[in-house]
Amino acid sequence: MENKAKNIHWFPGHMKKATNLIKEKLKLVDFVIVLLDSRVPLSSYNPYLMDVIKDKKKVFLLTKEDYSDMNESLKWKVKLSKDNDLALICNLKNQKVINDILSLINVYIDEKKDKYLKKGIKNVSVRAMVVGIPNVGKSTFINLMAKKSVAIAQNRPGVTQSIRWIKVNKNFELMDTPGILLPQFKNKESAINLALIGTIKEDILPLDEVFEHLIKFITKYYLKDFNERYKTDFNENSEIDSILDEIGRKRGLLNKDNSVDKEKTIKVILNEFRNGTIGKFTIERVEEC
Secondary structure: OHHHHHOEEOOOHHHHHHHHHHHHHHHHOOEEEEEEEOOOOOOOOOHHHHHHOOOOEEEEEEEOOOOOOHHHHHHHHHHHOOOOOEEEEOOOOOOOHHHHHHHHHHHHHHHHHHHHHOOOOOOOOEEEEEEEOOOOOHHHHHHHHHOOOOOOOOOOOOOOOOOEEEEEEOOEEEEEOOOOOOOEEOOHHHHHHHHHOOOOOHHHOOHHHHHHHHHHHHHHHOHHHHHHHHOOOOOOOOOHHHHHHHHHHHHOOEOOOOOEOHHHHHHHHHHHHHOOOOOOOOOOOHHHO
16 A cells, blocks of 8 residues: 555656646746645655745745634744745635735835836736645636636546636736646645545555545544544544444445445545545644644
8 A cells, every 4th residue: 555655656748748837837827825834834745846936036825725724724834924925825716815815015116116106117017926736726716816707617636737817906916837746746635635635546556545644634633623523432542443333334335235335435524524524634733734
């Protein structure tokens, strides 16, 4: 199992092409807007891509606020707000968040306007590149900023596969880019974390291994939420088979011989975790990274 996770290659042809285009087009933008999933800020922080855009100013948007632990997200916001970079925790499904986003990116927009105003130039165009891994909310963000549906927003990776410009107003444009993952996952835990939130298909990794990782995390940090959701009384020493058996029977997820269908039970729990039904979680913590 160890080798299977370590040797995952997830770099379709369109991702390689997009990475090369990003390198080429970077000179056309003033700053970069980086979307990170607030549940897994580190795993959704693509160092390969960050190395490409390292010299540009960055605005980090910690998305999926409605799914993550706010206390942990605030720690990540502080960590990312350094070296003149900016960060914001947000729920892109909330229309009101656009004011917070504009207030943040206006810091960079105003800097450029002031610079050119000193030269006597009043009408200045500002461009920003939008980057992030698949399924992090880029299309939702683009539509929010454009105030209309110009990008396909779906809860599955790999929808956007080309670079394009979106006009926000007469002086501000966004460059939309495809979601890009690392060429290879060398860190098994990062791969599992991305599978837990649905960024990569769960069948890429052994389902039981992903679930074991989830249960260890939940029993360590959010056991109370888990027990409240399933009306159980598990503790940190509860065995995975016991957890599956009890929840599976409570949900009626049984085989013909009255045994619990473990695969169905695992998928139910994983889906409820991803959808925030169990509670708000942040898998990766600043102090552990």
